[in-house]
Amino acid sequence: MTWQPVVGLEIHVQLKTRTKMFCRCANGFGGGENTQTCPVCLALPGALPVPNRIALEWTLKLGLALGCEIPKRAVFARKNYFYPDSPKGYQISQYDLPSCVNGRMLVPSSAGDHEVGIVRAHLEEDAAKTVHVGGRTGRIGGAEHSLVDFNRVGTPLVEIVTGPDIHSSEDARRFLQLLRQTIVELGISDAEMEKGTLRVDANVSVRPAGSAELRTRCELKNMNSFRFVAQGIDAEVARQIAVYEAGGEVVQETYDFDASSGALTARRSKEEADDYRYFPEPDLVPVEPPAELVERLRGELPELPSVRIRRLERELDLDRALVLVTGGLDRLYEATVAAGAEPLPVANLIANRLATSAGDAVDASQLALLVGARDRIPRAVLDDALSHIDEPGFEAAPYLAQEAVSDTGELEPVIARIIDANPGQVAAYRGGKEGLLGFFVGQVLKETGGKANARVVSELVRERLGA
Amino acid sequence: MAITREEVLHVAKLARLELSGDEVERLTLELGAILEAVGKVAELDLDDVPPTSHPLELVNAWREDEPYDSLGLDAVFANAPQREDDLFRVPPTT
Numbered sequence: 001m002t003w004q005p006v007v008g009l010e011i012h013v014q015l016k017t018r019t020k021m022f023c024r025c026a027n028g029f030g031g032g033e034n035t036q037t038c039p040v041c042l043a044l045p046g047a048l049p050v051p052n053r054i055a056l057e058w059t060l061k062l063g064l065a066l067g068c069e070i071p072k073r074a075v076f077a078r079k080n081y082f083y084p085d086s087p088k089g090y091q092i093s094q095y096d097l098p099s100c101v102n103g104r105m106l107v108p109s110s111a112g113d114h115e116v117g118i119v120r121a122h123l124e125e126d127a128a129k130t131v132h133v134g135g136r137t138g139r140i141g142g143a144e145h146s147l148v149d150f151n152r153v154g155t156p157l158v159e160i161v162t163g164p165d166i167h168s169s170e171d172a173r174r175f176l177q178l179l180r181q182t183i184v185e186l187g188i189s190d191a192e193m194e195k196g197t198l199r200v201d202a203n204v205s206v207r208p209a210g211s212a213e214l215r216t217r218c219e220l221k222n223m224n225s226f227r228f229v230a231q232g233i234d235a236e237v238a239r240q241i242a243v244y245e246a247g248g249e250v251v252q253e254t255y256d257f258d259a260s261s262g263a264l265t266a267r268r269s270k271e272e273a274d275d276y277r278y279f280p281e282p283d284l285v286p287v288e289p290p291a292e293l294v295e296r297l298r299g300e301l302p303e304l305p306s307v308r309i310r311r312l313e314r315e316l317d318l319d320r321a322l323v324l325v326t327g328g329l330d331r332l333y334e335a336t337v338a339a340g341a342e343p344l345p346v347a348n349l350i351a352n353r354l355a356t357s358a359g360d361a362v363d364a365s366q367l368a369l370l371v372g373a374r375d376r377i378p379r380a381v382l383d384d385a386l387s388h389i390d391e392p393g394f395e396a397a398p399y400l401a402q403e404a405v406s407d408t409g410e411l412e413p414v415i416a417r418i419i420d421a422n423p424g425q426v427a428a429y430r431g432g433k434e435g436l437l438g439f440f441v442g443q444v445l446k447e448t449g450g451k452a453n454a455r456v457v458s459e460l461v462r463e464r465l466g467a
Numbered sequence: 468m469a470i471t472r473e474e475v476l477h478v479a480k481l482a483r484l485e486l487s488g489d490e491v492e493r494l495t496l497e498l499g500a501i502l503e504a505v506g507k508v509a510e511l512d513l514d515d516v517p518p519t520s521h522p523l524e525l526v527n528a529w530r531e532d533e534p535y536d537s538l539g540l541d542a543v544f545a546n547a548p549q550r551e552d553d554l555f556r557v558p559p560t561t
Contacts, residue, residue: 025534034555035537035543035553036537037538038535038537039538041537044546050530052529053531053532054532055532073526075520083560084557131554144559145558145559147556149554285523286521
């Protein structure tokens with residue numbers, strides 16, 4: 001039987017507001033342990049929460065970017081649980097009346113736009129960081145005691161829940177890349193998985209291909225890169241298919257994915273895990289976003305990454321468009337093309353040679369000059385230029401002046417020497433190993449200190465050896 | 468009775484409360500009395516009344532995103548039963 005994976009994602013995004021969600025402690029990394037705490041963070045008696053206006057606005061903005069409806073009224077709720085990462089004994093979240101509902105994100109793919117439904121996006125507060133000491137280090141089971149740093153408690157956190165609309169690990173990864181880029185461009189979060197400012201849980205099930213049923217799902221946690229999310233989904237899908245094909249049933253469980261071993265470890269099933277006894281937060285009044293606010297935020301949205309991918313796809317292709325846009329490099333690409341360079345070489349050079357972080361620092365007119373001259377200057381000079389191109393005041397002119405040696409009269413003797421010195425490779429090349437062309441070109445470049453024009457050398461070598 | 472002994476034990480477990488047999492008896496009676504009193508509301512016809520999450524008409528109470536000074540570490544740990552360096556030390560949680 002053929003099986004289809006069915007995946008829904010839950011994404012948590014820490015907002016980079018100046019202050020926390022419900023108090024005015026500084027938000028973000030950097031302070032010493034427990035130095036960014038106050039009576040609200042620590043849940044001292046009598047402390048009361050007051051919501052951060054910017055966090056509320058950014059949540060709406062993200063919801064709008066994800067095509068969500070903004071309900072007239074949102075209500076904060078208490079999610080009750082007992083754990084030292086939450087000194088109040090509950091997390092303030094949103095439950096039946098979230099800030100954003102019923103959106104969708106279009107993920108460009110070769111088979112057309114793939115629509116992923118956004119069930120909801122709601123605002124809540126992050127928990128404290130706990131370290132379990134003794135026993136198996138870092139694991140809860142067997143710990144002798146735990147240590148708590150409350151700096152993170154109260155960090156504004158948006159939770160985004162997708163529908164079960166993702167059907168491969170590759171689609172999951174592409175969706176996440178696009179979502180991340182959207183969040184980063186809104187300027188509301190750094191959204192870095194390695195730092196925990198973006199966290200992803202995956203709900204995974206499988207079903208017979210062609211069926212519309214939803215079978216028992218398992219939740220994957222603890223995946224700290226998009227690659228590991230994809231690997232975790234693949235591992236869980238394979239596990240579930242094996243269970244069904246052996247005649248078994250999948251049991252609802254939560255798994256930690258260990259990327260180094262590829263293993264899925266079931267968490268100790270928490271009894272009554274979902275018994276959070278939600279009720280409306282009595283210390284906070286409802287939020288009713290004024291229509292003018294919603295329209296202002298909608299007007300502030302930038303052109304979204306998925307739209308730009310579709311636009312670039314028309315002049316390049318989908319893969320290049322995806323790399324440029326999700327790498328935050330497409331604006332540089334467009335500016336460089338506008339400065340007169342050819343689209344495809346610009347796309348290749350930017351995608352392959354520039355770091356994502358370089359995007360904003362590069363002067364497109366200088367890059368366009370380099371792209372135009374890329375076949376006339378030695379490879380080593382081009383490399384050197386690219387390694388400095390994101391520095392302030394970079395000028396392409398001095399590099400362009402170092403034209404490569406294309407004079408055949410100068411190159412012929414070098415080529416002859418290389419050919420004489422490598423009779424074995426010459427025989428192999430003539431015997432059909434045409435890949436050795438690169439070897440000869442490389443030797444000539446080395447001999448000329450990188451100054452030879454590789455394209456001219458390659459033509460000359462082919463001519464001579466073909467004889 | 469509006470609440471059973473099992474429900475009291477269940478809620479106690481969620482809150483990690485260890486209750487003696489006497490306490491379970493007493494809380495079952497007391498919580499039952501509270502629930503019965505609140506249950507009075509169910510006797511009214513409320514089909515046309517929207518759910519009330521708050522008694523006040525007030526909405527949109529928020530503040531600007533301006534930081535204040537956090538507490539000093541002495542104040543932070545003033546009530547902590549156990550401190551290890553600048554961290555709170557707590558019993559293992561299961």
